[in-house]
Amino acid sequence: MSEFQNIGLIGRTESDSAVVSLKRLMVFLEREGYTVVLEKETAAAVSALNAQISSKEKLGELCDLVIVVGGDGSLLAAARALAKFSVPLLGINRGRLGFLTDISPDEVERKVGEVLVGKYMAESRFLLDMSVTRAGKPLGKGSALNDVVIHPGEFIRMIEFDLFIDGQFVYAQRSDGLIISTPTGSTAYALSGGGPIMHPKLDAIVLVPLNPHTLSSRPIVVEGSSEFKIVVGEYNTTNPYVTCDGHEQVVTNPGDIIRIHKKPHRLTLVHPLEHNFYEICRKKLNWQLS
Template sequence: MTTTTLAENFNQIGIIGRLESRSVEQSVLRLLQLLQQHNKQYCIEQSLADAMDVLDCPARDRQSLGQWADLIVVVGGDGTFLGAARDVARYEVPMLGINRGRLGFLTDIMPSEMETGLADVFRGEFQLEDRFLLQAKIIRNGDVVAQDCALNDVVLHPGQSIRMIEFDLFIDDQFVYSQKSDGLIVSTPTGSTAYALSAGGPLMHPNMHALVLVPMFPHSLNNRPIVVGAQAQLCIRIGHKNTLPPHVSLDAQNHLELAHGDELHISKYPQTVKLIHLKGHNYFETCRTKLGWGNRIENLERESDQ
């Protein structure tokens, strides 16, 4: 399906946001005006509607919004987008982010671009990326006792303990190593610019179909990040020597608690997030801007003009 054909189906627009500042409220109100001008039906998530009592429009919870909408517009920062993506990923509805946060790797449309950006999207002039998620399951005595998904990363960490944790890692039923460390970050390409990056992991282009496993302060200096295919089945067995059971964090927002002897299974989530960028979006330009990479060519041109 072409982007033009896909855009023709953008008739019911769901709006998700977290009211953290006056700027978010202003962007939501402006967004509603623009959707009215484009003759689109729209519905706002219930929690945002409750926080903005000036609104007079239909509201639904996120699950219902995911089922109803042809397009989801997220107003906020990357954290807001992560939470929204996890909640509606099963419906595979395209998602567009209006940046009211700091970095904006996912919500990369600035408020000043909203008017022209929406017009371009409704004309089908946009780029569409499929971003895969991770599914984490905790297995206890052969039964699944907890599960959740993550777009950025699944992180095994000590929780309230300050001691290192011990665990065994298996990939596709093959033993990899026993490790003693502060934990392990399992990241998608989307999450490679987040926590995994700060722990020394590599940047992975969003088009890559791979996972990176980044040890957190391992006791052995020989432990290094490992990159595996996205279809890999990971199993982390929690040792009985840990003082306190470790925890699992998903996108640093949702948390699961492990018990001694549990297994943490991590695999690719069945559905993907369909992320919309404006035409001309450049991943490396985003990295230069957000991560402070040097603009060497621009500097050389500036020096030659002097």
């Protein structure tokens, strides 16, 4: 008997191709005797009138496994909502790159079927918690599987901030911002900003300056247990934004304090047995020899 009996489904509802894959997956799971629970927006997209429906957060309590059909953005959103429930996630790629959603649409039945009978590998990933305070009072918070980014927001202007790691002053910087990335996010925005690729198993965090005014300011890799404090500079002419995975955001004022640290709950990603990080890098980042 499979360890996964109650299967949650979350889909990229604005994508016609994702809806097609969701319907195909539902037929397969129900034929094999699994209980399917649809996230409510997903249920509306596939017109599943008689299906069991749940909020995204409730899936974490009801399901043994959640399958995300969409791109990496869809899986990031699911991870932020479900990490605290310890429910594993499996991704089917209906997006672009697909670093996290690694099952292709044409092999849904075979690959998902293998996972459901125990032929899979599980990978633990950590997330980041972010909070902002103003004059000692909470202003906003968020979490990220990929990265927390401080940036100018609506205007293209340099911003100033002071960075502290584990209570120690690191630098006062003028730049377009700063990316604080997990290993999972090292192949995303941080990579575009010149940061290193980090293997997902690393317990490390990378800080990548965005177009720093001092050209010698380079990415720094620190241990995953590090705690970061960023003080927004008093003389900024714009209000820096703080975003988590490009979605949850807080608009700051001079003097606000941003704190970032590892989230206590970890995410379990499920992959087919042949999953290979380096092969994914070769394919997605075009490392193949010409």
